[in-house]
Amino acid sequence: MRFAPSPTGFLHIGGARTALFNHLFARHHGGAYLLRIEDTDRARSSQEAVDEILQGLAWLGLESDEAIVYQSAGQAQHAALAEELLARGAAYRCFATSEELDQMRQAAKAAGKPMRYDRRWRDRDESEVASKVAASTPFVVRLKAPLEGSVEIEDAVQGTVAVQASALDDMILLRSDGTPTYMLSVVADDLAMNISHVIRGDDHLTNAFRQTLLYRAFDKAPPVFAHIPLLHGADGQKLSKRHGAISVTEYRQAGILPEALCNYLVRLGWAHGDQEIFSRTEMEKLFSLEAVGKSAARFDSEKLEHLNAHWLRQAKPQSLAQEIIPRLNCPLDAEGQKRLIQALPSLVVRVSDLNALAHAAKVYLQAPDGFDDKGSKILSESASDLPARLVRAVEAVSQDNWHAEELEKALRLLAENHTLKFKAVAQPLRVLLTGTTISPPLFEMMEILGRTEVLHRLATAQDLLKARIP
């Protein structure tokens, strides 16, 4: 198995899914999963792109089982292979100029047909070729494709797909500068890397026919092809930047967990009955190409979010804390870390990504610097002596009794004594402590904050109130 991205940009989620399918298939069958960087287009390839792709794959747990192969490293061998074909008469030199090719293209377009090279140099007289060579006229090397019949492939996802020989022309193997083309390099590398199965996007389906021809020319059996349907945007169009986030890095930054992204991706085009949640181990156990569908799937970020919420809750507080801390952008002392770990389990059910989790965690780490609109409203709607009574009730709970249950008991008693609804005392207290009306469960939060911090926050809140109401 191999995943072979070209480093002309970031790792996009469609590519990540292809890599995942390859990886799962390899693990399921105990085979190896390799990575090959198709960097032969030196003008468009960049080291930054390679790095980003590698980081993205590592994050998803899709690292190569063996040393990474760079396609550019094999160019000399690939070219030699083409020479061999030339010597055997399976390929030929073509001296057609780009103007001639343009003419063919235009003629084809006018006739409403796809561009096909007319094979004008395929069976030229050897002396003519020799004189061109002697005059060092630039040429490309083309493969002799069959003139009639059809080419058939057995695709593990698409089934048997055949195409008429007339739909294929004599593809270029070596450019006029002597460098191998993608088509040649892919086959040469897959052969060299001993690739048994090629799982890739179905935009490569037509390439499979041409590559099959090359395998034949080399007298080798082609690998098993599996062309999986492409991923589309929410509007059914090809996934592109206008669909929002499409790079793996963006999802990582958005606070998505790799478990969630893999879980989401594997369910696009593949299913195992009604099961929605898959751990990596389960995927590896259950994955099979037979269960991969042929129709394209649309990307739905809401379902991804849902899955992310699920995997967030499965994560260990320790590892979540590690993810959260860099997203906090506020100083964190030992006490803060302790609170964070304690608070995480109840925080995590309230959010669906790491950024929101970090944001939610701040109540535990920073005292509010004021009351928001809803908070102010709650306070102004309750009796003016309520804050003071709340403080007294809380103060009455000793350090030894500082537990959620005791705190709740004290507040329930207070509400009863004033014939107030419980909510009418709980909400003002929440506002005093957090500055707002939304927070984790009040008493649990107070327990974690600790008596000192709670009393301190209450005192500052009272000062704030006094300053506002002269």
Add this chain to the structure above:
RNA sequence: GUCCCCAUCGUCUAGAGGCCUAGGACACCAGCCUUUCACGCUGGCGACACGGGUUCGAAUCCCGUUGGGGACGCCA
């Protein structure tokens, strides 16, 4: 335009001729739970693109129509 592929709720999908008055998940709506926000629970909405065949019987097989996607480079 030519060739290839696809077609079940808004979305992802289950479904391999009778198990289907089509199941699950997300989203959406209603209710319950509740100290806020969430979680959770219960219920609801909602699809076999269309037209012909084949068959005792079709979401499932065949043909056509329509719609969508992909490929048509000395890019990868």
